[in-house]
Amino acid sequence: MTDAPAPPLLTIRALRASYGKIAALKGVDLDVRAGEIVALIGANGAGKSTLMMTVFGRPRARDGRIAFDGRDITHLPTHLVARLRIAQAPEGRRIFPRMTVAENLKMGADATEASAADHAVDLERVLGLFPRLKERLTQRGGTLSGGEQQMLAIGRALMMRPRLLMLDEPSLGLAPLITRQIFDAIRTLNRRDGLTVLIVEQNANQALRLAHRGYVMVNGEITLSGEGRELLQRPEIRAAYLEGGRQRA
């Protein structure tokens, strides 16, 4: 959290959101700078996914401010937030089960203004990143395995040519080998293309190793933040991480 080389791309200030009467976010501050990987870690139900969805206005922020690239997007309709090329591979993957893999990827491409030729280039890159999808292009999304669905969800988000990629628990329910493949892909995209990533994880160990900076969320509040590897050394993180580990077992 020292001086920042790049300006913040996403700025969240004093954000509050709730489901009915249950407060899910209780005044959250968070920054993602261009070119950064930021990890948001915390236990189940801490409000991590809610924070990601609130950026898209689902649920709407009760209070506070969300800005993207200097523009206030707090009250922008969901689809217009997406058209700023903020892409999300959301909780539960949410691929379209009755569309083919190719169509799922096309749904991401549709969100951009890019030409058909650009789409073809993007598609090749995504398939290069996740070769498993290439073999499955004509298969329906619903027939894929969990890992393949996760790759498809990320691939679909990448087809949006994201300026900010949000990943909600990309490792959930996946075999360690596949998790590593996915994390490697994210690292490559960040180093090679400067892709900005906000990643939500319960798997704090891997997420903090991947990220430049991290935030820890407890009960709808940010309790700690700092550089990824530095956070990993802190005893309270180790405790939270172990606790998280037990829940996942």
Add this chain to the structure above:
Amino acid sequence: MDYFAQQLINGIALGSIYGLIAIGYTMVYGIVGMINFAHGDIFMIGGFIALISFLVLVSIGVTAVPVVLLLVLIVAMATTALYGWTVERIAYRPLRHSFRLAPMLSAIGMSFVLSNFSQVSQGARIKSIAPIITGGYTLFETGGFAVRLSNIQIFIVLTTVALLLAFSWLVGRTRLGRDMRACEQDQTMAALLGVDVDRTISMTFVIGAALASVAGLMYLLYYGVVDFFMGFVAGIKAFTAAVLGGIGSLPGAMLGGLAIGLIETFWAAYFSSEYKDVAAFSILIVVLIFLPTGLLGRPEVEKV
């Protein structure tokens, strides 16, 4: 055999009309999960607009049949689509996040509004029109019974096939079709991918209404009459067709429409025409007992 062949032809023509209406029910159900009870009345509006367009065209001296048909088709589709759009905009969209039954009740209300509007503005009497497509072919003749295929039946079937081809292309190959399917499967995710869900839902109503208006035009040409109440029975039949085919399934709607048309025609031909509606609904019940999701419906459980 001749009699059978004749009924088959008649049934397919009638079934095409039901099928085109049924698509509107099934599309709307698929995307917003409601039964649009006003859809039958949209079909009726389509019939009236076709009638009015015919009269206007004839009065200004346009009489070449293909030109007239094409113009009426375009006017009816465009105007009825506007009705469909308006109904969704004022009666359903404000209730989208209300409790589940609210839009359904609103739809029943809209059904009354549309039929009463027609009754008041066009009068309660049955309106008739002189036959526009006449003639036909005698396919074969045995024992004094001629099996006839009329030009109007050919027109109905060819138009239906053309519309279905265009419609499948739209749903399967275009961006709008992809957006519609995305909204049908997961509206939140569609929005996260930049799809304007409200606009996509509007377009669904517009397309459904346009198809129903063609059915209205066909009905007018086939039977030569329209009245303000015709949307009710035809709507119920087409809804039955959609359920029979598997609500939410587009090929199912067309298949269900054909099935209902054929059942009704054959029952009337071989048993009694008074009970033809009872036959159609009885078969629906029997099918639903053995195939609760309809002929082409998909099972509820889906691996996601």
